[in-house]
Structure formats: C-alpha cells, structure tokens
Amino acid sequence: EDQVTQSPEALRLQEGESSSLNCSYTVSGLRGLFWYRQDPGKGPEFLFTLYSAGEEKEKERLKATLTKKESFLHITAPKPEDSATYLCAVIQGGSEKLVFGKGTKLTVNP
Amino acid sequence: NAGVTQTPKFQVLKTGQSMTLQCAQDMNHEYMSWYRQDPGMGLRLIHYSVGAGITDQGEVPNGYNVSRSTTEDFPLRLLSAAPSQTSVYFCASSSGGIPSYNEQFFGPGTRLTVL
16 A cells, blocks of 8 residues: 555646645654655755644745645646646654655646 | 766666666765656655665665765665666755755656666
8 A cells, every 4th residue: 555645647737727736645653744846857856844734835836735644735826837747755753764656747738 | 066966867787787876965964865766656765874884775675785985975786787677766865864854855867777
C-alpha cells in the first residue's frame, strides 16, 4: 500500500481556471509534508513544508493546506508557466526519509 | 554558489559494468541523499547521509554503494550495472542534517541507461 497517493495523475486547466491537487498520506506521526515542483528534465524544486493540521502556506498563485489525512495544493488563476509536475512527500515519526508520491502533471493552456 | 551539481548528465553502460555517479554541494549541508526516478514510480530514496562518515539505506539500496568522506561530496557507486538500474538519478542536500525542518535542494539529475 502506497504511503502517499496523489490525485489526479494529470490535470489540464485553461489559463485562469482555478483548481486543487490532492495528496493523501497514511504514515503515522507525520513529521512534515512537502510540496515540490518539477519541470521536465530538471530536479524537483522546493515549494512548501507543512507540519501540523490546519497549517496553510502561500506562494504567488499557490496555497498549500494540511489536514490529518491529506494536503491540498490550490492553484488560483493559473498561468501557462505553472505547468509542471507537482510532487508531494512526507516524513513520518522516527525517520529522516522522505517518501514521495507519484506526482500530478499539471498543464495550463493559454 | 553552484548549489548541488551532478556528473555526468548522461551515461550509457553495458550490463555488468561499474561506475560512480558524482554529487557535490557547496552549501555546507550536512544531509545528502540519492533518489532514483522511474516512470510511474515516483522518486525513491536509495541512500542518505546525515554527515561525513555516516550513511544509511533508503527504500531501494540494493545494487548501490555510497560513502561520505567529506561534507561536500556524496558519490553513488553501481558495482555491477543491471538493466533494472536504468533510471534518472537525483542527488539532494539540506542544511542542518534534518530534512524535516530544512529545504532540500536537488541537483539536475543523471540519466543512466544500462543495456
């Protein structure tokens, strides 16, 4: 059973059409949940870290939220340059190992 | 700062050959790690290090060796390459030795093909 599940696998939006990406996790004693952005042919780029349920963080058109079982990455009025694969990762209690989900590939059409 | 650098960018090996993927960072980060990324599998942790002289296994360590003799460098060795090791390999580092509380910086990746 996957510890981190991201949905949908792929999402196509029109420019300006807001939506959300989901990351659900089953690890116990969450130490941290991370969001990364990955462009084709490049390494992941850090976006956010969330530590406790109810926490929210924002960066430009992106807003990440966390509950006890899942995290959402909300994208408001996306632009074509937001097209990328968004990765979610968690660290569980007693570990320093990141466990990644398989990612959501976002395409924003002009 | 160059950040996290990886060499080579591309490599083709024959089954049974050995090679070392190089990773270096100039940010004085204590924590370094290696991941592989395969289609449909996401990023999977191979090995990690919390400081010079200290390494530990990740999720998929078989077939790979690591050592950490300096803070800056964290090479990944393939002793006898197999087609199943065809993948894109990423090195990452974070400050403070604890990725829970510190941003991880990823390198640009090495694309390895084993024939």
